[in-house]
Amino acid sequence: MRAFAQILLLSLLVTMLAGCRDQINLEDATLSLMVGIDLNEKNELLFYISSPVFSREAKEKSEEYGIRSSTIRESRMGFDERVTGLTQAGKIQVLVFGKKLLAHPDWFRLLDVVFRDAKFSVNARMAMLDGPLHELFDFKPKDKPRLSIHVTTLIDTANKRNLTVKTRAQELHRQMYEKGMTPTMTELKKEKRAVKAVGTALLKKNGTYAGLIEPRDTILLQTLLHEKQGELSVTIPIKDPNDHKQIVKDRISFFIKGVQKKIKTTYQNGRFHFDVHFKLRVSISERMFPFDMEKDYKKMERMISDELQKDYMKLIKKCQDIGVDPFGFGIYARAYEYKEYKKVEDDWMKAFSNATVEIKPDVSIKGNGVVK
Structure with missing residues (x-):
């Protein structure tokens, strides 16, 4: 009797579990792995998808479509009229935007459904293409995997x-929505025979x-944001008056093995001051000129530090000139000079x-390779 009661209770619990009534077989689904949004010559919104094809009979292993529509949700109806299976947005790996679209300040509103609908993937990589999106979605490389997988792997x-x-x-x-910094995303470019990651879009x-x-x-931006994350390899020039006449230039390359960062934030004379002190542990991986490292390694450390400082300051100046803060200095201002930051929060x-930023890299050479 007791065993019967246990079986009955277990049966009742099983019937209350979530079922699979809304399951979709893989061959009946169109998985949108890459989605694109762009504008045409008439400033009409264009939506693109790239999806793998799960069919032995199909010669092409992916399908790409582009339609005119007003919203992402509305575009799904247009895609469902054309694709083999039911369009699914939960597996999106990459969202690509055309450069022309990003010239309009209200483009971000198009992503409302991405954050509102729980079935959408909020882990999709965000990228911008320097050029019309149809060039990317029409690209069918014979020596690469499916387009959506290729672009995803390229970004990673x-x-x-x-x-x-x-x-x-x-x-x-x-x-x-963070007032103390500005957004960034991957910038791509479609070349004749390849898709290229050309850097970071500000x-x-x-x-x-x-x-x-x-x-x-x-690489410099990433060290300011995350210190040491992933592989950091830098090549810098060593100035020589006759460098332009040489086929082999005087260059030195090194891996950054460790980064320690300290940022001191102050407010004086009507402006913010950021003193950034880096301690960089590097290992020389390539040296294209003769140099006595055993005797003059301190001199080499100073040369690398000076060159890195110039590059950091040039990057900071460029961002200040175009009115962006991808480094998140505003977050430090809010943390350490809150009273003054609140006055300029809406116009950071x-x-x-107008802020003063000083970068002071302190390089320590910890490796010189296996040759002198």
Whole structure:
């Protein structure tokens, strides 16, 4: 009798569990792994999807479509009229925006459904294409995996080397509403036979495109944001009066093995001051000129420190000139000079453009390779 009661109770519990009434077989679904939004010549919104095809009979292993629509949700109806299966948005890996779209400050409103609908993936990587999106979605490389997988892997690989940022949808949402910094995302470019990650796209506070920082400067940005994360490899020139005449230039490359960062924030004479002190542990990986490292390694440390300082200051100046703060200095201002920050909170970019930023890298060489 007791056993019967246990079985009856277990049966009742099983019937109360969530079932699979809304299950969709894989061959009946169109998984939108990459989604794009752009504008045409008439400023009409264009939506694109790239999805894998699960069919032995199909010669093409992915399908790409583009339609005119007003919203992401409305575009799904248009795609369902064309694709093989039911369009699913829960597996989106990459959201790509056309450069023309990012010239309009209200583009971010298009992503309302991404954050409102729980079935959408907020982990999608955010990217911008320098050019019309149809060039990307029409690209069918024979020596690459499916387009959506190729672009996803490209962004991840470039980010591991710190050649670009990897901003997911949820992180972009935070950056857009964070008053102390400006958003960033991966910038892509479609070349004749390849898709290239060209660096990091800088956005203004309203979301419009402000400019590009190339992979070398992205490495500097990443050290300011995350200290040491992933692989950090830097090549810098060693100045020589006849350098332009040489085929082999005087260059030195090194891996950054460790980063310690301290930022001192003050407010004096009507402006914010940020003193950034870096301690960098580096290992030399390439040296294209003769140098006695055993005798003069301290001199080499100073040379690297001086060159890095110039590069950091050049990057800071560029961002101040175009009115962006991808470094998040506003967050430090809010934390350490809250009273003064509150006065300029709604116009932080203007305050940052007038701020004084000093970068002081302190380089320590910890390795010189296996040759002298």
